[in-house]
Amino acid sequence: MNSLLQRSSRNFLWQHPWQLVLAILGIALGVAVVIAIDLALESSLNSFNQASKVYTGAATHRIIASDGGLNEKLYTQLRVKGVSHLSPLVTGYVKLAQADKDSFKVVGIDPFIEKSFQSGWQNGQKENVSPDLFTRLMTEPNTALLSEKTAQSLHIQLNGQLSLVTSRGQQSLTIIGFLPHTDAVSEQVLAKLIITDIATAQEVLDLFGKLSSIEIQLTNDAPKFEAAIRSMLPGNALLVSLDSQEHSLREMTKAFSINLKALGLLSLLVGMFLIYNTMTFLVMQRRHLIGSLRLLGVTRQQIFTLILSEAFLLALIGTLIGIVLGVLLGQGLLQLISGTINAIYFRIDTTALVITPFQLGKGMLLGMSVTFFAILLPAFEATRLSPVKVMARSQLESGSRRLIKVVGFSSGFLIIGGLAVAFFSGKSINLGLASIFLILFGFGLLTPMLTLCLMKLIECVFGRFLGVLGRLPVRMVSAEISRTGIAIAALMIAVSATIGMDLMIGSFRQTVAQWLHSSLPADLYVSLPGDKMGSDKFLFDQQLKDKIAQLEGVQMVSTALQTKLIAAGELTKTTVFELATKSKQSFIFKHSMDDSLWDRLENQPTLIVTEPYAYHHALQIGQKIDLKTNQGAQGFEVIGINADYSGDQGHLIMSRQIYQRYWPNLGYTGIGVYARAEADVQQLESRISQLLTTQQAVKSNQTIYKASMELFEQTFTITEALRWLSAAIAFVGVFSALMALQFERIRQLGILRSIGITSSQLSVLIISETGLMGLMAGLLAIPVGFIVAYVLIFVVYQRSFGWTMAFYFDAGTLFQGIVLAFIAALLAGVFPALKMAQTHPAEALRTE
Amino acid sequence: MDKPSAITIKQLHKSYQESAQQQVIFNGVEMQVSRGEFIVLLGRSGSGKSTFLNLISGIDPPDSGKIIINGIDISALSERDRTLFRRHHIGIVFQAYNLIPTLTVAENLLLPLELIKRLTRKDRDNVAELLDKLKLSGRLNSYPDRLSGGEQQRVAIARALIHDPDVILADEPTGNLDLDTAGQVLELLDILIKKAGKTMIMATHSQEVIGQADRVFSIRNQSLHLE
Numbered sequence A: 001m002n003s004l005l006q007r008s009s010r011n012f013l014w015q016h017p018w019q020l021v022l023a024i025l026g027i028a029l030g031v032a033v034v035i036a037i038d039l040a041l042e043s044s045l046n047s048f049n050q051a052s053k054v055y056t057g058a059a060t061h062r063i064i065a066s067d068g069g070l071n072e073k074l075y076t077q078l079r080v081k082g083v084s085h086l087s088p089l090v091t092g093y094v095k096l097a098q099a100d101k102d103s104f105k106v107v108g109i110d111p112f113i114e115k116s117f118q119s120g121w122q123n124g125q126k127e128n129v130s131p132d133l134f135t136r137l138m139t140e141p142n143t144a145l146l147s148e149k150t151a152q153s154l155h156i157q158l159n160g161q162l163s164l165v166t167s168r169g170q171q172s173l174t175i176i177g178f179l180p181h182t183d184a185v186s187e188q189v190l191a192k193l194i195i196t197d198i199a200t201a202q203e204v205l206d207l208f209g210k211l212s213s214i215e216i217q218l219t220n221d222a223p224k225f226e227a228a229i230r231s232m233l234p235g236n237a238l239l240v241s242l243d244s245q246e247h248s249l250r251e252m253t254k255a256f257s258i259n260l261k262a263l264g265l266l267s268l269l270v271g272m273f274l275i276y277n278t279m280t281f282l283v284m285q286r287r288h289l290i291g292s293l294r295l296l297g298v299t300r301q302q303i304f305t306l307i308l309s310e311a312f313l314l315a316l317i318g319t320l321i322g323i324v325l326g327v328l329l330g331q332g333l334l335q336l337i338s339g340t341i342n343a344i345y346f347r348i349d350t351t352a353l354v355i356t357p358f359q360l361g362k363g364m365l366l367g368m369s370v371t372f373f374a375i376l377l378p379a380f381e382a383t384r385l386s387p388v389k390v391m392a393r394s395q396l397e398s399g400s401r402r403l404i405k406v407v408g409f410s411s412g413f414l415i416i417g418g419l420a421v422a423f424f425s426g427k428s429i430n431l432g433l434a435s436i437f438l439i440l441f442g443f444g445l446l447t448p449m450l451t452l453c454l455m456k457l458i459e460c461v462f463g464r465f466l467g468v469l470g471r472l473p474v475r476m477v478s479a480e481i482s483r484t485g486i487a488i489a490a491l492m493i494a495v496s497a498t499i500g501m502d503l504m505i506g507s508f509r510q511t512v513a514q515w516l517h518s519s520l521p522a523d524l525y526v527s528l529p530g531d532k533m534g535s536d537k538f539l540f541d542q543q544l545k546d547k548i549a550q551l552e553g554v555q556m557v558s559t560a561l562q563t564k565l566i567a568a569g570e571l572t573k574t575t576v577f578e579l580a581t582k583s584k585q586s587f588i589f590k591h592s593m594d595d596s597l598w599d600r601l602e603n604q605p606t607l608i609v610t611e612p613y614a615y616h617h618a619l620q621i622g623q624k625i626d627l628k629t630n631q632g633a634q635g636f637e638v639i640g641i642n643a644d645y646s647g648d649q650g651h652l653i654m655s656r657q658i659y660q661r662y663w664p665n666l667g668y669t670g671i672g673v674y675a676r677a678e679a680d681v682q683q684l685e686s687r688i689s690q691l692l693t694t695q696q697a698v699k700s701n702q703t704i705y706k707a708s709m710e711l712f713e714q715t716f717t718i719t720e721a722l723r724w725l726s727a728a729i730a731f732v733g734v735f736s737a738l739m740a741l742q743f744e745r746i747r748q749l750g751i752l753r754s755i756g757i758t759s760s761q762l763s764v765l766i767i768s769e770t771g772l773m774g775l776m777a778g779l780l781a782i783p784v785g786f787i788v789a790y791v792l793i794f795v796v797y798q799r800s801f802g803w804t805m806a807f808y809f810d811a812g813t814l815f816q817g818i819v820l821a822f823i824a825a826l827l828a829g830v831f832p833a834l835k836m837a838q839t840h841p842a843e844a845l846r847t848e
Numbered sequence B: 001m002d003k004p005s006a007i008t009i010k011q012l013h014k015s016y017q018e019s020a021q022q023q024v025i026f027n028g029v030e031m032q033v034s035r036g037e038f039i040v041l042l043g044r045s046g047s048g049k050s051t052f053l054n055l056i057s058g059i060d061p062p063d064s065g066k067i068i069i070n071g072i073d074i075s076a077l078s079e080r081d082r083t084l085f086r087r088h089h090i091g092i093v094f095q096a097y098n099l100i101p102t103l104t105v106a107e108n109l110l111l112p113l114e115l116i117k118r119l120t121r122k123d124r125d126n127v128a129e130l131l132d133k134l135k136l137s138g139r140l141n142s143y144p145d146r147l148s149g150g151e152q153q154r155v156a157i158a159r160a161l162i163h164d165p166d167v168i169l170a171d172e173p174t175g176n177l178d179l180d181t182a183g184q185v186l187e188l189l190d191i192l193i194k195k196a197g198k199t200m201i202m203a204t205h206s207q208e209v210i211g212q213a214d215r216v217f218s219i220r221n222q223s224l225h226l227e
């Protein structure tokens, strides 16, 4: 019996391959996006750890230093004091002499560090490499190891030469061996890595006498050793555990990750409508079959199980395909995501997509549960079908109308609840995003009811002009509201999310543009990279500044040094300014201030913090921040909070005069040049550029403005991409609903044809109906998009990044939203319309 | 034949392709129907009654042969032209589900009119009047699913006539109705069609109708036989 039951339903499914494919596609796409984001994000974040396994292996702690680096003597001191299991590192980035190659990371190591570190590159060396490799690395100057693949792609043989560009010109390294990849360290991670001994790295990177970090392996007595080590560290050095370092990286990118994942969930939400639509279609189309089965004595329970097991199969197939698609998509997103992390958070050298069973399992669970949630209602509906009398579609519709009213009114609670969650959930980003989902879902549920109202309105207003035929599309939208409503809701959700994000990005863009304008007061900016640890850098920088200041046409100069200080046990970005009178106007304070602020900044241990920093650390004016100096901890009072959109972690701002009381002179990273009113800025620019070395550059404020805005746009590429994905899923949803719709009313269309409606009239009829649906979705999406934008700007982004921005209203965005919905619906309607127009009327009349 | 011919069918062939197999429904049917004549079609289920009506209405094209209505060979017309021809000259009643569920009774009746001309006040009055005759005056703005089966069929008949077609085709119009209701519907057909001098072909099993028919044909062995 049971198997017969299943067969009868399966046969039916096979007769509707379209719906089947679309349902599976809906599940698959939703799952794919979620998995892709998860994989790409985790891989990007993990690559940071992965890479360090190559040269530090099992280290548990690390001594890091802010700019200025670690003196290599510290290493010997630690050893003398009995701290063992140490591994010194010198790291930095170089460019290859070959044109357009990315930078490579140079890692200088001690080849004879303890075996217990189990560093990746050592473990892999077995019989294929001669045992004296370490000795050669150590004793022969300018020798290095490179991954075999990279060597091949650069056409370097064993013992061949690798040419690098250093701050002192070109330098060659002899490749004496290849880095093997192991289970723990993938090929890609090694791709951009050059391993040398300490001395070679110091030479290549111009870091004589310095170390970048010291890796430590602490075992049993960790706390005791930690305290001992801490007591020996200079002011700019910090002992951190690798766990906590990883944790803080994750904290740093937390907001970014959550927002991305929310975008993935949006796709799944839209996909859910698709699944729901298909399952109701499959149930409704089989109401005769189910009715007959019930008559034969099949119980409700059995019908329910039947539908559920069908859904299980669909979900399983869809989810499996989704996982495969997700891995592929993840590969594509990887570059985008790691690129964004690179641009705004920290440097990711190389990334490879790492797939863990846990992540796949998570995606699987999500896909399956979302499907089950979506089919619960249609499954219950199926059990309700009366065995005696098969209900006509219109009867079912009147049933669903009641449902629509109930759902519509209760959706009000979802929306109000969502708004309440948005504004009364403290600092939680998750709850902020959850509120958006509640609001979107609430409006989605409200959509059918609003559609009914609007269709009534259209009829009242335009009915007279439309004629009977013209009224038909309007009627069809409301008559089959259980189908059309779903399609409109899915489209509305996708479009309002788009409008919301567009308004938010637009507002953000405006805010950033304004901020950039005011924060680039100088005419020209000289950037001075080159390693800040270089011992005599500050002398050259000082000379350069003086030369520039003396140039004709220069009114004044300001300087900036971007460095890191240890604030509250964390390396914290700090900008040290030597402000010209004009540069002071570039600050946009978040509070009222008077001119004494500048005086205090110059003469007392005080700080300005940026808005995000203040937000993340819950700081207020008057509070103190402890900074680590060579003379011990020193409290700095916060005297100002200023707007800054250059990073979401925020930073500290300090005057140079105060800085130099506590920390060594590291020169500058930038010089701002203010030209005299009558000076020719372009000429000045070329004159300055003659004073510069190849690694230094001078740029006009316009150029920097443009580059910054480009970076801004770049950080939203991924958002754009994901948004389009959810729009695509919504499109598939509308398409599937329309296909189902036409299929269900095929008899009715046959009657119309028999009355004398031509096939082209029929197409116009169907297209008008879908256009109307698109319009409805677009119209609804405007207020909803508006609310979404509002919550994004004032709740989610503020909590995520600590930024406040102004809401800029853009009518163009709203208009685009309507057009998008309209066109999407029209496009989705074209195929069903053509198919119906081509359906033979005699065939159409034979059904039902 | 003294009366002018309304429908002339010559050498009509029709078959359906059922997977690999070809099923011949009509093989060289010949027929002449005079203007105002009432023809009844009989035949076993599956014999091809519906197919025959679909061929005359131009819903289905023949494989070969001629179907001449009012002097126009519709088998030579394109699908679009057949549709336009049907719109003007033919009214159809099916066994059930004739009405557009999303249009009210009045709108269902107005639709065929709207397809051929601009609606006027008078058209609306006519519709109201017609519904009065059908004893459905109160149901003007009801949707079809609120009507009983017999009421629906009465509206369907009214719709088939509203645009004053030359030929009415009825495919078992009483097949879904009980005896009493069927009687009412047939009476209506009689009043409206016979009196107006319309040509009608009806597929039916109903004995009463057979009595009223001018001629009765049955479909056997892929052709028409006069009873």
Ligand SMILES: Nc1ncnc2c1ncn2[C@@H]1O[C@H](COP(=O)(O)OP(=O)(O)OP(=O)(O)O)[C@@H](O)[C@H]1O
Pocket: A842, A843, B016, B017, B018, B023, B025, B043, B044, B045, B046, B047, B048, B049, B050, B051, B052
């Ligand atoms: N589109 C089609 N494709 C294949 N076969 C068809 C098609 N339309 C009709 N047939 C076949 O043609 C034959 C005649 O069908 P038709 O519907 O005309 O019969 P009928 O006399 O109206 O029967 P009933 O009294 O049951 O309505 C049937 O065997 C049917 O299976």
Ligand SMILES: [Mg+2]
Pocket: B049, B050, B051, B171
């Ligand atoms: Mg039939």
